[in-house]
Amino acid sequence: MKKIVLVILSFFVCFIVYGQSKDEYKSMVDTAVIxxxxxLDQNPYNEDVYLIDASDRAYYLSSDNKKNxxxxxxxxxxxxxxxxxxxxxxxKILPILNGSRLTVNIVDFRVSYKNHNYHFANTGGATVVFEYQCATGKWVLINxxxxxL
Incomplete structure (x- = not known):
């Protein structure tokens, strides 16, 4: 009996973990970045742009496209x-979900480390707003x- 319960439980866990469709929240944040x-063409240094999250940790895009x-x-x-x-x-990627509205703030800045201190120099950024439309069941780009600076 215990084996049957264990098999059913493991099947249920596998179904939940692998049966889900892609994460829409992460997809919307990645879309805002893309x-x-x-x-990027306005970048005078012609260098890679590093993505970080709100706690200054690495942020990875879901689709690893080598073209970007x-x-x-x-x-x-x-x-x-x-x-x-x-x-x-x-x-810096700062998503805020408020009800059916997802606001993704992207802060553009330079980071350096000198004299045992981190230096962050803000150079502007973007705000991308999505809203979930219940009638269509889809996220829509609002602004x-x-x-x-």
Missing amino acids: LQTKY KFSSIDVHDKKNKSRLKKGIHAW TTWSG
Whole structure:
């Protein structure tokens, strides 16, 4: 009897874990980042843009497309200090879900590490707003704005 319950329970767990469709929240945040790629051409340094999350940890896009210029970095990891001494161009991804509205703030800035201190220099950013339409059952892009300093 215990074996039958164990088999049913493991089948149920596998169904839940592997049977889900793609994560719509993560997909919308990734879409907001990809929508801002036209501003990469304005990058005077012609360097990779590193994606980080709200806690300065590495942010990874779901679709790893080699055509884009995005990389990921953990800012506070000791092995990245030598890279940060040269300075990097980064986008901080800050998603906010409020009811049926998803606002993704993308902060564009430079990060460097000098004299045992991290330096963050803000250079603008973007705000992308999605809203869930109950009638159609889909997320709809409402607005996207880019502002620079």
